[in-house]
Amino acid sequence: MAGLLKRALRLRTALRCLCDYSMLSRSTATLSPVDFHSPFLTCSSEQVLASTRKLHAGADGSKVSPSAAPERLPFCRVTEEDLAFFRKILAGRTIVDPDLVEPSNVDWLKSVRGSSEVLLRPQTTEEVSQILSYCNSRNLAVNPQGGNTGLVGGSVPVYDEIILSTSLMNKILNFDSISGVLTCQAGCVLENLSFYLEERDYIMPLDLGAKGSCQIGGNVATNAGGLRLLRYGSLHGTVLGLELVLADGQVLDCLSTLRKDNTGYDLKQLFIGSEGTLGVITAVSILCPRKPKSVNVVFLGCETFEQLLKTFQLCKGMLGEILSAFEFLDSECMRLLNTHLKLPNPISDCPFYIVIETSGSDPTHDAQKLHNFLEEAMTSSLVSDGTVATEEAKIKALWSLRERVTEALTHDGFTYKYDISLPVERIYQLVTDMRKHLGNRAKSVVGYGHVGDGNLHLNVTSPSKDPALLAAIEPFVYEWTASCRGSISAEHGLGLKKRNYIYYSKQSQAVALMGNIKAMLDPKGILNPYKTLPDNLKQ
Amino acid sequence: MSGRVLVGVKRVIDYAVKIRVKPDNTGVVTDGVKHSMNPFCEIAVEEAVKLKEKKLIKEVVAVSCGPQQSQETIRTALAMGADRGIHVDVSGKDYENLGPLQVSKILAALAKQEDAQLILLGKQAIDDDCNQTGQMTAALLDWPQGTFASEVSLEGDKINLVREIDGGLEHIKINTPAVITADLRLNTPRYATLPNIMKAKKKKIVTVKPADLGVDVTSRLEVLKVEEPPQRQAGMKVETVEDLVVKLKEAGRV
Numbered sequence: 195m196a197g198l199l200k201r202a203l204r205l206r207t208a209l210r211c212l213c214d215y216s217m218l219s220r221s222t223a224t225l226s227p228v229d230f231h232s233p234f235l236t237c238s239s240e241q242v243l244a245s246t247r248k249l250h251a252g253a254d255g256s257k258v259s260p261s262a263a264p265e266r267l268p269f270c271r272v273t274e275e276d277l278a279f280f281r282k283i284l285a286g287r288t289i290v291d292p293d294l295v296e297p298s299n300v301d302w303l304k305s306v307r308g309s310s311e312v313l314l315r316p317q318t319t320e321e322v323s324q325i326l327s328y329c330n331s332r333n334l335a336v337n338p339q340g341g342n343t344g345l346v347g348g349s350v351p352v353y354d355e356i357i358l359s360t361s362l363m364n365k366i367l368n369f370d371s372i373s374g375v376l377t378c379q380a381g382c383v384l385e386n387l388s389f390y391l392e393e394r395d396y397i398m399p400l401d402l403g404a405k406g407s408c409q410i411g412g413n414v415a416t417n418a419g420g421l422r423l424l425r426y427g428s429l430h431g432t433v434l435g436l437e438l439v440l441a442d443g444q445v446l447d448c449l450s451t452l453r454k455d456n457t458g459y460d461l462k463q464l465f466i467g468s469e470g471t472l473g474v475i476t477a478v479s480i481l482c483p484r485k486p487k488s489v490n491v492v493f494l495g496c497e498t499f500e501q502l503l504k505t506f507q508l509c510k511g512m513l514g515e516i517l518s519a520f521e522f523l524d525s526e527c528m529r530l531l532n533t534h535l536k537l538p539n540p541i542s543d544c545p546f547y548i549v550i551e552t553s554g555s556d557p558t559h560d561a562q563k564l565h566n567f568l569e570e571a572m573t574s575s576l577v578s579d580g581t582v583a584t585e586e587a588k589i590k591a592l593w594s595l596r597e598r599v600t601e602a603l604t605h606d607g608f609t610y611k612y613d614i615s616l617p618v619e620r621i622y623q624l625v626t627d628m629r630k631h632l633g634n635r636a637k638s639v640v641g642y643g644h645v646g647d648g649n650l651h652l653n654v655t656s657p658s659k660d661p662a663l664l665a666a667i668e669p670f671v672y673e674w675t676a677s678c679r680g681s682i683s684a685e686h687g688l689g690l691k692k693r694n695y696i697y698y699s700k701q702s703q704a705v706a707l708m709g710n711i712k713a714m715l716d717p718k719g720i721l722n723p724y725k726t727l728p729d730n731l732k733q
Numbered sequence: 734m735s736g737r738v739l740v741g742v743k744r745v746i747d748y749a750v751k752i753r754v755k756p757d758n759t760g761v762v763t764d765g766v767k768h769s770m771n772p773f774c775e776i777a778v779e780e781a782v783k784l785k786e787k788k789l790i791k792e793v794v795a796v797s798c799g800p801q802q803s804q805e806t807i808r809t810a811l812a813m814g815a816d817r818g819i820h821v822d823v824s825g826k827d828y829e830n831l832g833p834l835q836v837s838k839i840l841a842a843l844a845k846q847e848d849a850q851l852i853l854l855g856k857q858a859i860d861d862d863c864n865q866t867g868q869m870t871a872a873l874l875d876w877p878q879g880t881f882a883s884e885v886s887l888e889g890d891k892i893n894l895v896r897e898i899d900g901g902l903e904h905i906k907i908n909t910p911a912v913i914t915a916d917l918r919l920n921t922p923r924y925a926t927l928p929n930i931m932k933a934k935k936k937k938i939v940t941v942k943p944a945d946l947g948v949d950v951t952s953r954l955e956v957l958k959v960e961e962p963p964q965r966q967a968g969m970k971v972e973t974v975e976d977l978v979v980k981l982k983e984a985g986r987v
Contacts (some may be wrong), residue, residue: 261883286972287972494927577927579926581924581927582925584769585770587769588769
């Protein structure tokens, strides 16, 4: 296969991450965990800044981006014999045509590109088991891939890892309409599961903007948060069971549908949020809530962030048990929605906007509560303007103002995305400080997100990739976050881009233990290499 | 000239809802199903409120024919800027059989009673797709009609109208009083903002019965059967040419 040989030469020198500017990975490899003072061991913010700045200096003092891809690890390369084996178990579903593999090599943001030449599309757990068993024995790296909607470069290969797609594993296995437990294969698209459940008077416990493409296996592997977490909790609570295939091909059946089961260690919790590095999820059983009979969406405008927070408190007090989402966006977001997506502002221009959703079982009861809350919010001037929607079409329209900010940003230029957990009262301070810090080096600096969960999505755009801008943003944003003991990745995960920043939010002993677990479950490290865990962890 | 505009608003099943036929095939399921204002009626309300904001007319009266819940639809119109509402109470079997002919008789009677100068309606309702009420109302009143309007401007006691027709755009000038039906591109309905929603709760809605207006709502039409359109057969994707040949043979095509 002349094509394979030609590409092999290029692979060694090609740049993986399109937003890095150097491949001095050896320098980051010499920094061991003990070199870092964890932000939690010392409370002095100066020490935090000093120690974490080491992360960003190469051994020779030159600036290296920790999100740059490391050198290729010594996995084997795919041969003709390997392809013959795959074709035997997956006839017609072993894709080597470069045009067909290409979309799976690039992430949704078009910010990272791999050079995989093989895309496998199993339909059953047995096939996944055979694939992994073979790859493990042959020391071939594997990149599990669901809907490829991740935002941290975790879903696409870095080099020539074989892409293992769950797209054809899209069967719903069972739904129990009494307990509300849905059991399905990992490749089911979230929106399709929602449609299926809605016909049966239930809903999925999570909802996100990517619902039309993301798959439940990927959602679980990344412990996706989303718009309903405020009401229904995280996947750590709603997932009742998993079926997995481990690195050596062993099938681990933890696919329980029991609400309560305290028999031994709860293994599935380890895999939820493991980003495909500990095992490949092949089936999920999840507890689903009843579809609410009455859904209202309110879009409000506030003059200051303090008023927004007071509105949140008022909301929790007066709407309490029917509150199902509390999201915010700033005026910059609205400007981008108006400009790039032609979505009009439903109310007058305000510095901050809130999207509140209520879900309940009695429309009259909910309408009354909502009316009381809105009256109170308006008369106490916490809110300067707003609108309410009860009809599906209007509800979708108001939600799209929050859900499509990500899309609007892609039209504004190259986007630097930060997904931060902070104490709620400090959330917007980071955006203000970042604006001041960057001045006019950046095109737009916007803040939006799940303010009800203390989760900020901070985004910076520039007309094109700008290493100087990146250097100004990082490590400023991570140091700022660490100084408040926040999380540098609230829900997006670490993937490729943020793997080396883990120390900003986790102690080194904890990270070392993660490394031990990875080594135990995947000794050859074939599952989604280069992701999630930092480069300097020796297995 | 009263400067009064009558706007008809119909309560229909929300367009985003999946319609289900009743098991006895007598109609569609409406119980517990989300209802909202007909989208074309929303456009009509928006146009009326715009005319009032331009001070070309003095009062907007929202009218709806139906059961108690129709008042919610009127409230929405009030929240968008209508001044008061008239609820024509029709329920039960009469409501199930209510169609354009009866509604246009009601609107004609109300137009005379309220001394309306203009009637603004949606071009059609998304549940029955009749597209008849506006035309019939104009005929009953012997008023000119501007249907499928995509642009409306008042010029003294005349109205300049652009109509969207199959051949393109038709420009006409009609006298007042008149009936206008709104098409999709006439305007983009505003969101009802909180201050207006609060104000709307204080605006008046008067309830009348068809008999009070001298209208007989018995229908001359009888629905025999309602059924779903035939299910569209899904296509099938195959992975290899061999699969395709096998499937074609199975289907007897080869």
